[in-house]
Amino acid sequence: MDLNDDIVVEMPAWALGPSLTLAQAEAHRALLVDALPLLQNDPRLDLADVAEIDSSGVQLLLSLRATLAQAGQALQLVNPSPIVRSALERLGLTALFPLTADAPPR
Amino acid sequence: MKRDEDAQILAAARAAFIGDAPPLLSQLEEALLVLDEPSLGPARLLSALDATRVLEGTAELCHCEAIAGLAREMNRLLQLMRHGRLEATEELTKVLLAGRDQIAAELADLGGGHASLLTRSRTEQLQLVLCGLAGPSDTGEWPDHLPAFGAETLPGAPVAVPSTDGAWHVSVRFVPDALRQGIDPLVLLHHLQTVGEIWRIETLVDDIPLIQTLDAEACHLGLELRLGTDAPPQAIESALAPLRAGANVELLAPTARPADYDALLRRRCGDDEDARSRLLWIWLALGVNIRLRDETPPAASPAAAPHGHGASEGPPDPAPAPVAVSTPQIERRTESLRDRRLQRPDRRLDAPGKLVGVRAERLETLVELLAELATAAAGAQAMSRLDASAALQLTVQQVADLAHGACDAAHALRRVPVARSLDALQDVVAEAAASWGKTASLVIHGSDTDIDATIADVLADSLVHVLCNSIEHGLERPEARIAAGKPERGQLTLRVRESAGSVVVECTDDGHGLDREDLLARAGRAGLVAPGAELDHAEVCQLAFAARLPRGGIAGGRRPHGAGLAAIRRNIESLRGRVELTSLRGRGTTVCLHLPLSTSMIDGVLVLVGDSYYVIPLAAVDEVCEAPPDALPASGELRATIPFRGGDLPALDLVRFCGGQSRGDPRRRSLVVVRDGRERAGLVVDRVLGRQHALMKPLAGSLGQLKTLAGSAVLGAGDVGLVLDIAGIVAAATAMPGPRQPG
Numbered sequence: 054m055d056l057n058d059d060i061v062v063e064m065p066a067w068a069l070g071p072s073l074t075l076a077q078a079e080a081h082r083a084l085l086v087d088a089l090p091l092l093q094n095d096p097r098l099d100l101a102d103v104a105e106i107d108s109s110g111v112q113l114l115l116s117l118r119a120t121l122a123q124a125g126q127a128l129q130l131v132n133p134s135p136i137v138r139s140a141l142e143r144l145g146l147t148a149l150f151p152l153t154a155d156a157p158p159r
Numbered sequence: 160m161k162r163d164e165d166a167q168i169l170a171a172a173r174a175a176f177i178g179d180a181p182p183l184l185s186q187l188e189e190a191l192l193v194l195d196e197p198s199l200g201p202a203r204l205l206s207a208l209d210a211t212r213v214l215e216g217t218a219e220l221c222h223c224e225a226i227a228g229l230a231r232e233m234n235r236l237l238q239l240m241r242h243g244r245l246e247a248t249e250e251l252t253k254v255l256l257a258g259r260d261q262i263a264a265e266l267a268d269l270g271g272g273h274a275s276l277l278t279r280s281r282t283e284q285l286q287l288v289l290c291g292l293a294g295p296s297d298t299g300e301w302p303d304h305l306p307a308f309g310a311e312t313l314p315g316a317p318v319a320v321p322s323t324d325g326a327w328h329v330s331v332r333f334v335p336d337a338l339r340q341g342i343d344p345l346v347l348l349h350h351l352q353t354v355g356e357i358w359r360i361e362t363l364v365d366d367i368p369l370i371q372t373l374d375a376e377a378c379h380l381g382l383e384l385r386l387g388t389d390a391p392p393q394a395i396e397s398a399l400a401p402l403r404a405g406a407n408v409e410l411l412a413p414t415a416r417p418a419d420y421d422a423l424l425r426r427r428c429g430d431d432e433d434a435r436s437r438l439l440w441i442w443l444a445l446g447v448n449i450r451l452r453d454e455t456p457p458a459a460s461p462a463a464a465p466h467g468h469g470a471s472e473g474p475p476d477p478a479p480a481p482v483a484v485s486t487p488q489i490e491r492r493t494e495s496l497r498d499r500r501l502q503r504p505d506r507r508l509d510a511p512g513k514l515v516g517v518r519a520e521r522l523e524t525l526v527e528l529l530a531e532l533a534t535a536a537a538g539a540q541a542m543s544r545l546d547a548s549a550a551l552q553l554t555v556q557q558v559a560d561l562a563h564g565a566c567d568a569a570h571a572l573r574r575v576p577v578a579r580s581l582d583a584l585q586d587v588v589a590e591a592a593a594s595w596g597k598t599a600s601l602v603i604h605g606s607d608t609d610i611d612a613t614i615a616d617v618l619a620d621s622l623v624h625v626l627c628n629s630i631e632h633g634l635e636r637p638e639a640r641i642a643a644g645k646p647e648r649g650q651l652t653l654r655v656r657e658s659a660g661s662v663v664v665e666c667t668d669d670g671h672g673l674d675r676e677d678l679l680a681r682a683g684r685a686g687l688v689a690p691g692a693e694l695d696h697a698e699v700c701q702l703a704f705a706a707r708l709p710r711g712g713i714a715g716g717r718r719p720h721g722a723g724l725a726a727i728r729r730n731i732e733s734l735r736g737r738v739e740l741t742s743l744r745g746r747g748t749t750v751c752l753h754l755p756l757s758t759s760m761i762d763g764v765l766v767l768v769g770d771s772y773y774v775i776p777l778a779a780v781d782e783v784c785e786a787p788p789d790a791l792p793a794s795g796e797l798r799a800t801i802p803f804r805g806g807d808l809p810a811l812d813l814v815r816f817c818g819g820q821s822r823g824d825p826r827r828r829s830l831v832v833v834r835d836g837r838e839r840a841g842l843v844v845d846r847v848l849g850r851q852h853a854l855m856k857p858l859a860g861s862l863g864q865l866k867t868l869a870g871s872a873v874l875g876a877g878d879v880g881l882v883l884d885i886a887g888i889v890a891a892a893t894a895m896p897g898p899r900q901p902g
Contacts, residue, residue, distance in 0.1 A: 075338050078375035085370055108344045112367055113375055120370045143348050145360035145384075 066097035066131040073103055073110025073137075081110075085117055092117070093124045101132040106140050118149065127151060170806055173221045177270045178781070178834055180217075180262075182657035183210045186605065187259050194240070194247040194255075202607070204247075207255075208237045209605045213656070214262065225282045226265045232289035233258045239293055254288060261285050272805075291443030326358055326385040327395065328411035328447065330423060331402075337378040342405035344380050354398045355388025361441045383441050420447070519612065522572055529566040530854035534873050536562040563852055574609040574756075577655055577662065580619035587623050588651060591630045598637060599630055599649035608657050614754050617734055618664065621727045625666045625750045626651060628723050633670035633748050643745070645669065661736070661778070662756055667749040673742035675699050700740045704728050724750075737886055761872055761882055764831060765851040766844040768813045772880035774851055774872050775842070779833045779885040786830040786843050798892060803841065808832065810841035811892035816867075835885045840892035842883075855882050867891055 067088055069081060085092070092098070098117070103110075118128040130137065130150050141147045190207035215230035233255055239245040261282055268278050331347065334340075344362070351357060363381030367373070388395065392412065399408050409426070411419055420442075428434035536559040543555040581603050592599040610618070634640075634649035641647055654665040675696075682688040682702045694702075704724045727750075728738045736754040763774035764783065787801070801810045810830070831842045853872035858865070866887035872880045 075376060082370060082373055082375040089370070107338075108378065108380060109338050109375060111345075112378070112380060113370075113373070115364045116367045116370045116373045119364075119367060123369070140345060143345060143357075143360075144362040144380075144382075146362055146364075149364070 066095070066099040066129075067092060068099035068102060070100065070102035070134075071104045073106040073113065075107060075109045078109040078113060081113055082116075085113070089120070092121060092128075093126055096121050096126040097129045097131050099131045100137045101134055103134045103137050106137055108144075111140055111144060111146065115146070115149070167806065169222060173223070173269060174839070176217050176221045176223070177266055179656075179658055180214065180266050183214055184259060184263055184266075186210045186607070186657070187214075188256065189607075191252055191255050191259065194252055195249065204237060204241055206605060206607050208234060208241065211237060213605075223265070223269060225279060226262050226269075228286050229258050229262050229265070229282060229289070232286055232293060235293045236289060245292075251292065254285075254292060258285055258289055287443065291440075325413045326387045326446075327355070327413060328415065328420075328423075328445075329382070329384050329386050330409040330411075330427065331382040332407045332427070333378040333380060334405050334407075335374075335377040335379075337405035339376055340405045342378075342402050344378070344382055347382070347399070347402050347406070348384075350398045350401070351384075351386060351395075354390045354394050355386045358385040358387045359445045360384040361444055363441070365437065383438070383445060385445050385447075517572070522569075526566075526569045526573060527854070529562070529569045533559070533562040533566040533852065534854060537874075566852075571609075573612050575612050575615050577608045577610050577615060577618065578603075580615045581622070581653065581655070583619070584622060584626060584653070588626055588630065591627045592634075592649070595631055596636065597630060597634050597649060598647060599634055599651055601626070601651045601653065603653045603655070605655045608655055608662050608756075610662050610754070610756050614662075614734055614736075614756070617730055618662075618752065618754055621730050621752060622653070622664065622666065624723055624727050625752070629666065629668040629670065629748065629750075633668040633672075635671055639671075643671075657756070658753075662754050664752045664754070665749055666752070667747060669747040672744045672746055672748050673700065673703060673740075675744065678702050697741075700742055703740055703742075704738070727752075761851075761853055761855040761870075763851050763853070763872075763882065765848040765874065765880060766813075766829070766831065766842075767846040767848055768817055768844050771817065772848075772874060772878055773813070773817075773844070774853065774855075774880045774882045775831055775833060776869075776882070776885055777850065779835065780831060781834050781839065782832040783847050784830050784832075786828045786841075801841065803830075803832070808839060808841045809893045810843060811888070812843045814843070814845060816891070833885055833889060835889035838889050838893055840889045842888065842892070851880070853880070 069085075073081065098114075114128070114130070121128045128150065133141070138147075141150065187207055187210040190203035190210065193203050194207070211230045211234040215227050215234060218224075218226035218230060236245065236251070236255065240247055240251075245251065261278075264278050265282060268275055329351065331344070333342065333344065337343075348357065348360075361383045363383065366381070367379040373379075386395070392410070395410060399410075402408065409423055411423065424435055424438060428438055536555070540552075540555050540559045543552045547555070584603070585601055588599055588601040629651055630649070634651075635643065635645075637647045640649065650669045652665075652667045654667070656663050678699060679688060679694070679702070687702065688694065724738075724740070731738050731752055731754065734754060736752060738753075739751040740748065741751070742748040761774060762777045764777055764780050766773050766775060797815050798809065798811050800807045802808075803810075829844050829847045831844060831847065833840055833842060851872070851874065853874060855870040855872050858868060858870055865884075867884055868887070869882045869884035872882050874880050
């Protein structure tokens with residue numbers, strides 16, 4: 054059975070982008086810290102619009118993952134763009150993130 | 160008091176586990192040995208999966224963490240193979256076989272009541288190796304139940320040895336400012352890909368702070384990777400050169416020695432045991448072989464010298480080496496793999512095209528003739544011992560051996576894979592479910608046991624009835640199932656396993672189970688139960704077998720159910736089998752069929768009781784020992800509970816039970832410990848004469864009704880022995896215990 058069957062999409066996932074690079078890293082971090090209460094309820098992050106990511110961006114995702122894991126939640130990356138996928142693949146990290154596509158690809 | 164009871168329950172569970180495990184282990188071994196054969200592998204993989212799952216579950220119940228852990232890791236590896244994510248290589252098979260052997264070693268320890276440090280340390284090492292081969296779970300987590308890598312002071316602590324994959328090992332740690340300096344791990348990987356191919360990579364993520372305290376511009380990542388390349392070292396160095404300022408890069412060539420890995424481990428982690436363990440795990444995941452320290456030359460790793468841990472914690476282990484997963488041992492296995500395959504019966508003969516059809520009656524005649532021949536040969540052997548030359552004795556001995564062999568072989572002809580009887584059941588289930596307006600699916604586990612063709616027929620026949628009953632009376636209608644929060648489709652499960660000379664088939668449904676009140680009410684109306692009688696759960700379940708139960712059936716059924724079960728029981732009992740039923744209200748019902756593997760030949764222990772010979776089926780015999788004189792049932796008593804191996808054992812004085820007169824010296828009698836399922840009992844006999852292989856015939860007339868006798872057997876010298884029915888005799892020993900001794 055597909056696990057996604059159980060998820061009823063009501064709220065759009067929290068979106069991040071389009072640039073997850075060093076220049077915006079601190080700004081994104083501050084944003085995510087503010088969004089933490091929301092994400093602890095709905096640990097989905099929409100990465101469809103990410104057009105640029107570097108190691109700082111990946112590190113940010115890993116930090117968020119660890120933070121949510123402490124609250125017993127597993128961070129899900131929704132519709133990650135090919136750029137995000139390839140960065141995670143290159144670092145051998147895909148296994149850490151359940152990649153979901155519960156909205157039709159744009 | 161409570162603790163005592165718990166300990167007793169645990170001891171009983173463990174004893175049962177030790178009894179049940181050997182068939183599982185041989186099932187596992189058989190499956191593992193053919194894993195890489197394309198024609199047999201997939202089917203056997205399921206059988207291996209099943210064996211490991213049952214071993215894991217049972218071991219967990221018995222608190223045997225070591226066995227459970229091994230079985231769990233083996234199961235994980237097998238799952239990966241099943242999903243095509245791992246290939247069944249010879250190396251993998253060898254490690255799995257090592258796992259199977261290690262479970263056997265742990266079981267031997269468990270049975271001996273002494274946990275050897277050596278066994279335990281081998282188990283842990285092997286668990287690590289198995290786990291390393293399987294890699295982290297889908298979510299990237301390593302199982303949290305794993306042992307840490309052993310302290311390096313222990314002999315046999317793990318050490319990384321260079322893999323044979325021919326890859327370079329690259330280990331990178333970044334300075335915190337690396338990102339700000341424009342040095343990015345992703346870019347580094349890009350550089351590396353210009354000189355070679357990154358085969359495997361693990362990014363170290365443990366040092367990344369939580370998001371509230373994260374310095375988002377600092378680099379907290381590390382990399383460990385395997386680089387496959389033919390490029391000269393200089394080319395790799397120069398590809399990495401631009402990064403030297405912002406990162407610490409360590410390169411190990413494919414030719415690196417264990418000591419080099421050891422040194423790297425030390426540079427990266429210092430004396431932090433936790434960090435060392437984590438890094439070793441990562442290396443495992445990368446495919447770096449983790450072997451045991453005694454493989455390293457002592458000079459290369461001074462820390463490896465044993466510091467006498469073993470001596471302080473228990474008796475010193477007799478053999479310092481070899482350790483289970485050490486290289487030589489794995490290599491020895493390469494040779495033994497072929498031997499092991501040769502020793503196993505070749506099941507490819509079952510393949511279509513190699514079958515010859517033989518009429519069952521002809522086979523029957525052959526089997527009987529050979530059995531008679533074996534008996535006659537045994538008689539000749541006994542006579543020759545009295546008056547014959549040594550040469551003649553030897554010849555007769557050979558004839559007797561050959562006759563036995565022929566007899567066994569003929570018997571094997573009658574055995575068919577139980578799977579053949581089970582295949583048709585899928586259709587039965589589909590049809591029956593459709594006719595009752597229900598949906599159900601049938602899952603069959605462990606169907607590669609071989610059983611006698613006659614028994615297979617009875618089994619298939621009985622299972623059809625059991626399954627139809629389950630569908631008709633057990634499973635709810637789809638709408639009721641949904642209302643009860645169950646999946647719409649009913650789930651029927653058949654589990655087939657071999658246990659002590661019998662085949663056990665468990666048929667489970669996830670329906671609503673027996674309705675205790677309804678069953679009691681109907682049994683009351685039928686006069687089977689006195690009004691107001693207090694019945695325990697097992698007794699109530701037993702009522703479902705009663706033949707005269709009036710209309711009602713299991714909880715809301717429309718036809719009498721009892722008649723069906725009663726018929727099934729008669730059928731099974733006619734073959735010296737038995738049926739059990741357990742049920743949980745709302746959760747489902749399990750019907751458990753126990754059947755002997757063979758109908759007519761018996762392999763037993765021959766004992767003398769008074770003037771008579773008795774044969775105790777060998778499969779049920781746990782142990783034969785001298786009866787402790789002070790522990791015999793008190794004079795005039797048939798039964799007693801005697802202290803035995805630290806526990807209590809119900810014992811039966813067979814001489815008095817059979818109404819005979821003891822001939823031997825009462826102080827020199829023997830105790831035969833037999834097992835029926837989880838029950839054990841001690842039988843006190845005059846003398847144990849030895850092993851006996853004989854043709855068994857059912858008893859005629861009123862003797863056939865005796866629950867404690869299964870039949871008669873003609874013995875070598877022409878004497879007739881009576882074959883004990885284990886279920887009956889154990890019930891006789893345990894059902895009405897004599898006065899318990901204090902304590």
